[in-house]
Amino acid sequence: MTKRALITGITGQDGLYLSELLIEKGYDVYGLIRGQNNPKLDLVRETVPDVKLLTGDLTDVASLVRVFGDAQPDEVYNLGAISFVAYSWENASLTTDVTGKGVLNVLEATRLYAGSDVDKVRFYQASSSEMFGKVQQVPQSESTLLWPRSPYGVAKVFGHYMTINYRESYGMHASSGILFNHESPRRGPEFVTRKVSLAVARIKLGLQDKLTLGNLDAKRDWGFAGDYVRAMWAMLQQPVADDYVVATGETHTIKELLDVAFAAAGIEDWQPFVYQDPAFFRPAEVDLLIGDASKARDVLGWTPEVSFEQLVTMMVESDLKALSASRGSVPAALVTGATGQDGSYLVEA
Ligand code: NDP
Ligand code: GDR
Helix, strand or coil: CCCEEEEECCCCHHHHHHHHHHHHCCCEEEEEECCCCCCCHHHHHHHCCCCEEEECCCCCHHHHHHHHHHHCCCEEEECCCCCCHHHHHHCHHHHHHHHHHHHHHHHHHHHHHHCCCHHHCEEEEEEEHHHCCCCCCCCECCCCCCCCCCHHHHHHHHHHHHHHHHHHHHCCEEEEEEECCEECCCCCCCCHHHHHHHHHHHHHCCCCCCEEECCCCCEECCEEHHHHHHHHHHHHCCCCCCEEEECCCCCEEHHHHHHHHHHHCCCCCCCCCEEECHHHCCCCCCCECCECCHHHHHHHCCCCCCCHHHHHHHHHHHHHHHHHHHHHHCCCCCCCCCCCHHHHHHHHC
8 A cells, every 4th residue: 555654844955855765665745834825835846746735834733633634644754843053042932832842743643643543653753963962972872961052952852852752651653863964955055065065156156255154163974865864764664663863973074064165166275265254153052963873774774875075066066057057047138227117127027
């Protein structure tokens, strides 16, 4: 029988990669989409046209109950969240509602949907290496003490323990993937890897001459999103639910990211282009992330396939290609009298 999966966060980076993977495996995929006119709707329809979209919001438990009734899922992947760490200080309460309590809402909708048959559905929670926060132990594993350093991290810790609690309280097949940073050409431009790859491409094409960043000494364990969604799926295929760290085991500074990204565009020295601004520093930083994914390797058989250098080069090349294509396809026009009535309508058109 065809398996059915419900994904929250369908418009995000991971939602798209996971949809592609599940469709390739023959699943019927349902995606939760929010808002009356989500700007990423067209992107989802173009990238994964077979996904069926259902309207709802992580903060609205009634909408989730309805969506479960419509999708009748065998597997639920809870990827929806306010996921930008820097933003979480500015909107801590909203982040707590969506990234934290949103998990409880989906767990509760899952429990109600399953009723007395807990084996009816399996649940995946998108936990994060941001939960480790202040460095206690290197590399970080499933048993490392959690010490979150941002409102986002605190909200993720809530979701993580709530997932474990539902597993222990109700016997639900609820697993939590503690994923370290993973990136791709689909990464949002607010995150540092994509901010850098876009800027490098624009600098190369003469569209920009300056890249302003925050802390260049932070270290992250960066992998490829396409590799990481395989681990999510593998967790839900296990006979027993559990928690797994998913990481490459390699760490790099932002400076090393700059080295590889600029080199990928044929620019030897990034120093003349890169500036620092305190506005991009965080009130509290996670200084060092490096994950020990040996449990995922041993139990799930998971290993990453794309290296750091390949990942960063892929992102720069993708941005160069897209920017070159869009530049080539937009004709230039000179409008005299642009401030007048007709001129301003013409400029707008
Ligand atoms: P994105 O930021 O790309 O996507 C987040 C998704 O959440 C979007 O689809 C967004 O939809 C949705 N969303 C936000 N608010 C709500 C809401 N109130 N109701 C329903 N949906 C909502 O994240 P990623 O794809 O990168 O990450 C997926 C998950 O994995 C997130 O939970 C993230 O915190 C977690 N994670 C990510 C890591 C990474 O390195 N990428 C590492 C570890 C964990 P909309 O279009 O409506 O805004
Ligand atoms: P992170 O990713 O906070 O690890 O969260 P992000 O790319 O935003 O930051 C990584 C590191 O880069 C430093 N940095 C900058 N970051 C951004 N965004 N912009 C800058 O200009 C800049 N300059 C330096 C940051 O200080 C930080 O140390 C991501 C998200 O996907 C989370 O949802 C996920 O849970 C974690 O990864 C694991």
